[in-house]
Amino acid sequence: MTEPLHPETEDMALAQVLAALGDETRLAIVGMLARGAGEPMTCSRxxxxxxxxxxxxxxAKLREAGLVRVRPEGTKRLISLRKADLDERFPGLLDSLMTADGSEQQA
Amino acid sequence: MTEPLHPETEDMALAQVLAALGDETRLAIVGMLARGAGEPMTCSRxxxxxxxxxxxxxxAKLREAGLVRVRPEGTKRLISLRKADLDERFPGLLDSLMTADGSEQQA
DNA sequence: TCAATTGTTCAACAAATTTTGAACAAAGGT
DNA sequence: ACCTTTGTTCAAAATTTGTTGAACAATTGA
Structure with a gap:
């Protein structure tokens, strides 16, 4: 089992990030991570x-796009949102997404 | 030729919007419209x-997601970005996308 | 009316994405 | 050593997406 690969912050591609987010399942994962106050979550969550x-x-799609970081920890994988990196590369994007996502939950 | 259908502002779905933007060609179209100071463009542009x-x-993908409005004008179609609607539905999203897109152009 | 312009629709095809299940791998606990 | 937990990898199948070319529709201008 090889170490998970992550793109550098400056190598994140906007279209790839948006494509990764343009899927209900993945958007839900990112939403959970964003609401989780930065605490990493295992896949089983x-x-x-x-x-x-x-x-x-x-x-893997989210990781390859640069949205999440995956850190092996024993037999588990700790998933965390790359919030600081994303804010640096795409300022304001994550915040507007989470505002929008929150307003969708209600409906 | 039937009138083009557009979703209401409140019916725009985040995942659908992001999926529509998660394609280089469509992202380029939206980028041109955003840089175009609100002036509608014909498809031939x-x-x-x-x-x-x-x-x-x-x-059609962009229109169905709610990103652009298509207004038939003679034999042409005038395409415009639904900036006000998008700002209402997803505050800050478009601005952050255009900032990010601009910074990609350089690279 | 005839031709040119602008763009759509359709069907076929190609390509990429997503889902599924079986097998595997690594670590931990007993 | 064995079993359990956690998650990956692989190949196949299903689905969705994107592309192409031919035919069509509506409008405009000569």
């Missing part, structure tokens, strides 16, 4: 959103 | 981005 295999796939 | 048919497809 997202199991209600899909199958084990499906989540592995979606989390 | 985007011809350097792809074929006539392809643009028709991509513009």
């Amino acid at each position: 997202f199991l209600h959103l899909g199958s084990k295999t499906g989540l592995s796939y979606h989390l | 985007f011809l350097h981005l792809g074929s006539k048919t392809g643009l028709s497809y991509h513009l």
